Amino acid sequence: MSVLLDEIFEQPAALTRALNANKDMIAALVSEIKRRNIRFVVLAARGTSDNAAIYGKYLLEITCGIPVGLAAPSVHTLYEAEVDYSGVLVLGVSQSGAGTDINTVISHARAKGALTAAITNTADSDLAGIAEYVLSCDAGVEKAVAATKTYTTTLALFAQLASLWSGNPALTENLPHIAEFASKTLETEIRIRPLALTLLHSERILSVARGLHLCTAIESALKIAETTYTATQSFSSADLLHGPIASVAVRTPCLLFLPNGKTVAMMSEVAEKLEAKGARVLRLSSDATGENSLPLTDPGTELLSPIVDIIPSQLLAYHLTVARGLDPDNPRGLSKVTVTR
DSSP states (O other): OOHHHHHHHTHHHHHHHHHHHTHHHHHHHHHHHHHTTOOEEEEEEOHHHHHHHHHHHHHHHHHHOOOEEEOOTHHHHTTOOOOOOTTEEEEEEOSSSOOHHHHHHHHHHHHTTOEEEEEESOTTSHHHHHOSEEEEOOOOOOOSSSOOHHHHHHHHHHHHHHHHHHOOHHHHHHGGGHHHHHHHHHTTHHHHHHHHHTTTTOSEEEEEEOGGGHHHHHHHHHHHHHHHOOEEEEEEHHHHHTTGGGGOOTTOEEEEEEOSSTTHHHHHHHHHHHHHTTOEEEEEETTOOSTTEEEOOOOSSGGGHHHHHHHHHHHHHHHHHHHTTOOSSSOTTOOSOOOOO
């Protein structure tokens, strides 16, 4: 049995642990956010954590009405710039908590007046020692190089933060059941394996989404690329239509994410345009039917869809990797912890 597959199936339990373990810390953080009248958020992350931060950006802006930006760590690590972070929440996201660049951002921000927080799966990491408020993924040791349960637990913690900060009723009502929705999504594996076999000789795969779901397209492309060695690209549907669609060749597999919500109509239009070019459109939606589609689980609100919608892509990456005779747990040239500056 693959470690990666085991960890994909551990996600419902990990989600439950993460939400239970961080209630008090997030409540304390939200209290301090409101006491200090925080009006801007900066998220610092790399790799899979950066994809999770994209979800955090959309979610916090949509539910809390607070502008959110993604940090450029080289501003501090290479250019040694002095940035005034007073009145800002700066939140570092790192599974290992070992990235020099992310830690530098948080350290500098705290010294320059920011309220600082971290999301990490490593309680004794350098990042956890720098930030004032530490949210733990509590996902257990993640042994496979490709991150799965640390990604979804990070999304869940962003959702928990947004829920307590905004009081959004859709989040409050549905987030406690997210592990059940994840378990239901895992049942779709029976449809994913045969689809993976049809992609065995694909040299290029695109993944496309819009808005809140952009993180899913980006993370899907990353998972497939790092495990199967397939050239992948991810696009916002809006950006795809602004030029790159011209490069999509006949039969190119295109994963299109159409969860229930505000993006369905525009994503359906993109699907039609890609099909008109002869691309092979693979729809991921809650009403999926046919061999070129995969079902998504509706978690009761679009705001939570990215937490469960990534799971079919994780399974697709795993099964395509195995079909190609590759090692899903240890992709060549990669290590679990990547330290950048």
